[in-house]
Amino acid sequence: DTGVSQDPRHKITKRGQNVTFRCDPISEHNRLYWYRQTLGQGPEFLTYFQNEAQLEKSRLLSDRFSAERPKGSFSTLEIQRTEQGDSAMYLCASSSSVVGSYEQYFGPGTRLTVT
Amino acid sequence: AQRVTQPEKLLSVFKGAPVELKCNYSYSGSPELFWYVQYSRQRLQLLLRHISRESIKGFTADLNKGETSFHLKKPFAQEEDSAMYYCALQGGGGYNKLIFGAGTRLAVHP
Numbered sequence: 001d002t003g004v005s006q007d008p009r010h011k012i013t014k015r016g017q018n019v020t021f022r023c024d025p026i027s028e029h030n031r032l033y034w035y036r037q038t039l040g041q042g043p044e045f046l047t048y049f050q051n052e053a054q055l056e057k058s059r060l061l062s063d064r065f066s067a068e069r070p071k072g073s074f075s076t077l078e079i080q081r082t083e084q085g086d087s088a089m090y091l092c093a094s095s096s097s098v099v100g101s102y103e104q105y106f107g108p109g110t111r112l113t114v115t
Numbered sequence: 116a117q118r119v120t121q122p123e124k125l126l127s128v129f130k131g132a133p134v135e136l137k138c139n140y141s142y143s144g145s146p147e148l149f150w151y152v153q154y155s156r157q158r159l160q161l162l163l164r165h166i167s168r169e170s171i172k173g174f175t176a177d178l179n180k181g182e183t184s185f186h187l188k189k190p191f192a193q194e195e196d197s198a199m200y201y202c203a204l205q206g207g208g209g210y211n212k213l214i215f216g217a218g219t220r221l222a223v224h225p
Contacts, residue, residue: 003158033212040124042201042215043159056212091159095211102147102205104213106159 004107006092012113013082020078021110025094032075033104034067035091036060043091049075050097082114117142119204121216128192129224136187136219138176138202147205148185149213150176154198162187162200172196192223 005024013019025032030051035043046065048056051072061067064082069075079086089111093104118141128134140146150162163171165178165185176187185202199220203213 031211035213035215040217042119042121042203042218043213045206045212045214048212102164102211103161104211108158 004092004094004105006090006107006110008110009108010111010113012115015082015084015114017082018078018080019082019112020076021090021112023075023077023092023094023107025074025092026105027073029094029096029105030072031095031097032069033093033095034075034077035093037089037091037109038087046077046090079112082112084114087112087114117204117206117214119202119214119216121200121202121219123219124217125220125222127222127224130194131191134187134189134192134196134221134223136200136202136221138185138187138216140183140185140202140204142183142204146178146180146185148176148178149203149205150174150185150187151201151203151215152198153201159201192221194223194225197221197223 007022032049034046037043046058046061047067049069052069064080067077089109091109092107095104120139148165152162153159174189178185199218201218202216206212
């Protein structure tokens with residue numbers, strides 16, 4: 001296992017188009033998080049899954065955003081009708097729910113540019 | 116409201132100098148605090164956690180509840196310490212989401 005992977009690494013799209021990102025967590029991790037990072041800022045929490053259940057969504061996640069984790073393994077984040085303000089780095093992280101586990105392992109991110 | 120503040124965008128020091136990266140937090144309850152680091156062209160990774168009270172790569176951080184601070188310190192900086200450092204607070208609700216500060220870039224010059 002090489003850690004959390006994300007695909008694609010870079011995405012350039014035109015305003016109004018839909019985009020979808022994929023995250024593959026560390027295989028034994030049942031917790032999965034999406035964060036968004038804009039220039040000069042730290043990552044901001046978007047949403048959290050435990051297994052296939054989406055248990056928390058940030059107010060940052062407008063109705064144009066949807067995330068899924070259908071089988072409790074990989075996750076997808078879709079942005080519909082992209083806007084220039086959606087340009088950011090989208091980070092995925094995973095962790096274990098085993099007692100004493102606390103570290104979140106981050107993927108390399110998907111950089112989205114909306115033109 | 117839960118918030119993490121890192122007042123310095125950039126900290127520039129010479130090799131061998133002491134380093135202190137500042138972090139202040141706002142949280143009603145017992146906080147769980149972390150320092151994450153991102154080296155050039157690498158992914159974000161955990162550096163240390165306040166509960167473990169470990170020294171990782173020579174860095175330490177002490178939680179001061181009175182001052183609501185969790186500053187990161189190293190007595191003698193090395194060039195390989197140059198990176199982005201993020202202080203993070205684990206939010207409540209049982210879901211372990213992280214609330215990050217804006218980050219401080221540490222530049223260690225030879």
